[in-house]
Amino acid sequence: MDTPNKFLVVTPHPDDAEIGCGGTIARWIIEGSQGVLLVCTNGDKGSSDPDMTSEKLAGIRAKEQANASKLLGLNEVIYFKYPDGELDESSEFRERIVKNIRKYQPEVVLCTDPIRQSFYIHRDHRVTGQVVLDAVYPYSRDRLYYPHHEEEGILTHKVKDVLFWGSENPNEVIDITQYIDIKIDALKQHASQLSNMSSVDGWIKSSACRSAAENKYEYGESFRRITFRP
Numbered sequence: 001m002d003t004p005n006k007f008l009v010v011t012p013h014p015d016d017a018e019i020g021c022g023g024t025i026a027r028w029i030i031e032g033s034q035g036v037l038l039v040c041t042n043g044d045k046g047s048s049d050p051d052m053t054s055e056k057l058a059g060i061r062a063k064e065q066a067n068a069s070k071l072l073g074l075n076e077v078i079y080f081k082y083p084d085g086e087l088d089e090s091s092e093f094r095e096r097i098v099k100n101i102r103k104y105q106p107e108v109v110l111c112t113d114p115i116r117q118s119f120y121i122h123r124d125h126r127v128t129g130q131v132v133l134d135a136v137y138p139y140s141r142d143r144l145y146y147p148h149h150e151e152e153g154i155l156t157h158k159v160k161d162v163l164f165w166g167s168e169n170p171n172e173v174i175d176i177t178q179y180i181d182i183k184i185d186a187l188k189q190h191a192s193q194l195s196n197m198s199s200v201d202g203w204i205k206s207s208a209c210r211s212a213a214e215n216k217y218e219y220g221e222s223f224r225r226i227t228f229r230p
């Protein structure tokens with residue numbers, strides 16, 4: 001697919017976006033695209049350390065996400081700061097997504113696939129994917145959803161494509177061969193989530209290699225693409 005002028009990434013937790021689409025983000029930014037990241041939760045449950053608190057962990061993960069986003073070259077990062085595991089398909093959450101889609105007017109929105117049959121999916125990933133899909137269509141498009149946005153000067157927007165990462169039925173692969181090192185470096189910023197730092201290069205490269213399998217390039221990221229308009 002063509003590199004978009006603007007894209008929006010919606011990640012349930014700090015670190016999901018680097019795993020799912022870090023190479024694509026790096027590639028599109030280097031190719032001149034504008035990219036914004038929405039981080040839905042503060043990731044305050046992701047630790048088995050008996051001395052860790054949710055408050056302390058949220059602070060660590062925000063710093064890790066800021067460092068990773070800088071390496072990827074993202075233009076802006078927005079933190080919704082919901083507690084980890086507490087996302088709901090609420091109108092309030094949907095509105096926050098819709099408002100940012102309308103504000104930034106991205107051609108492409110990337111997020112987690114809400115549907116998977118073969119193995120269980122984290123609740124936050126499922127909820128985020130579904131709310132983002134609903135936010136794209138029809139809520140962002142139609143002016144009578146959240147009509148106060150118009151009064152604030154934030155106008156409706158039609159997204160062209162949604163790319164779901166973590167899909168069991170991908171239909172789009174993006175060549176990230178030249179950007180694999182940026183993806184790995186960005187992921188390594190999330191040190192609190194990586195019990196074995198020395199294994200990261202290996203599993204990221206083998207996964208990217210599997211995604212690229214049917215293509216001539218070495219590393220790819222695969223997505224389920226839904227096109228709303230040409």
Ligand SMILES: [Zn+2]
Pocket residue numbers: 012013016122125
């Ligand atoms: Zn996650």
